[in-house]
Amino acid sequence: MSKFTMFLASAASVVTLAAPVLAQDTTADTVVATINGTDITVGHMIITRAQLPQQYQQFPPDVLFSGILDQLIQQTLLSQSLKNETDRMMLSLENERRSLRAGEVITNLTGNAVTEEAIQAAYDARFSGAEPETEYNASHILVETLEEAVAVQAEIEAGADFAEVAAEKSTGPSGPNGGQLGWFGPGMMVAPFEAAVVEMEVGTLSGPVETQFGFHIITLNETRVKEAPAIETLRPELEAELQQSAIEDKITELREAAEITQVDEGSIDPTLLTNLELLEP
Template structure:
């Protein structure tokens, strides 16, 4: 009779605390005599310190996630992590290819993020540069807004009949109230003002091709049924005031500048890729 392997239940270390500690790239000193050991140790595990800074950094990330940080609990869990880390080191797990690669990746990510943060903090942009970015972003914004009414039918034949009735002189509002299966039919099919992204693509595409005052000459099929559309009006939405988006523009400018800087660093580096 085969013997089942014993199940293993790991120690209860809150995932958020572990994630916060890892994302900070908390490094472990190899021994207590290392000159990098901080002086503000809150606790030690076999002579290896757990600093107030590490606890504070984890607490800050937990608070940023919307949860309440308990520093005593964080310390307790970091002690658990340190105990486990030292046990893993005694087994030489830090020298296995998988773990060594993971540790190297954490180090690389932490250093790269620290470098980008330092570079970004030193960047500043003039009013003219930010206004130029504002103009560039504004030029790419789809500002079109539409006001339309529609009659929604279950079948294409019913929609064709509505188009015929409109051509015969029946008012759009009357047909919408009597036949539309959409709640807007009670208001004569009026959908109010909307932007293109708020409607299904088929509806938006049809409206974009219409002139103000036009009604559909063919049913517009969508996942909801068949639409007969009347374009009531169109306009361009107002752009946000420059001052209200200035901070966001500055952040965007920093991201763009950092991306360019990364490209420059890579171009200057000797990169060899094995095929």
């Protein structure tokens, strides 16, 4: 039976109990139970509740209190019945302690790294001095051969409606929509297409432009300068970058100050990591 199943069973049995009344001077060190000389404190219960899956944390406070306390009593009794700690247990405890200590450092680092000043500085570093980026709104007619493209160009230059010709003759997916491609920026179109658009004036028609898809006749509908996104839009991304940078900088600092030795690569068979028998006495 998992510890969560045990908890549910305990919680279900006390659902009608009244919530415990705690003294006003209760602290994390306040003892709520003693089992054969081993104390269980309010602090132990707080940590246990914080680590429960979300569905358990929705239980009423009285159910949680009684269920968690009963769970900790059960765990203490079972723990006391163990006479010898195995290598697997000791290694697991060492790993857990290492992970918790590292996590505490990371929590402090990331909390201190994110300030309004740091976010503004990161935003300014990304966009200050950056060249304005032009976006383009174009339509095209895609055909298979150069001859077809030349004919389409001549037809439009003679006065035919671009959108109607696109709907009739374009083989591209935008044909039924009059060839409209919407807005796009640098790098979003294949190179020959983009190069042709960049050189065009609004309202003009291109000659045939060859790409791997065929031959295009393009008209440039509109251009605009892309504005930098608002800082609030990028806040989650900037915060994540600041936090990651703080962690990486700290690890680099600690590595440079530490004396680290490790085995040569390949000197230990990696498949041994799956051999749990090595942990048996």
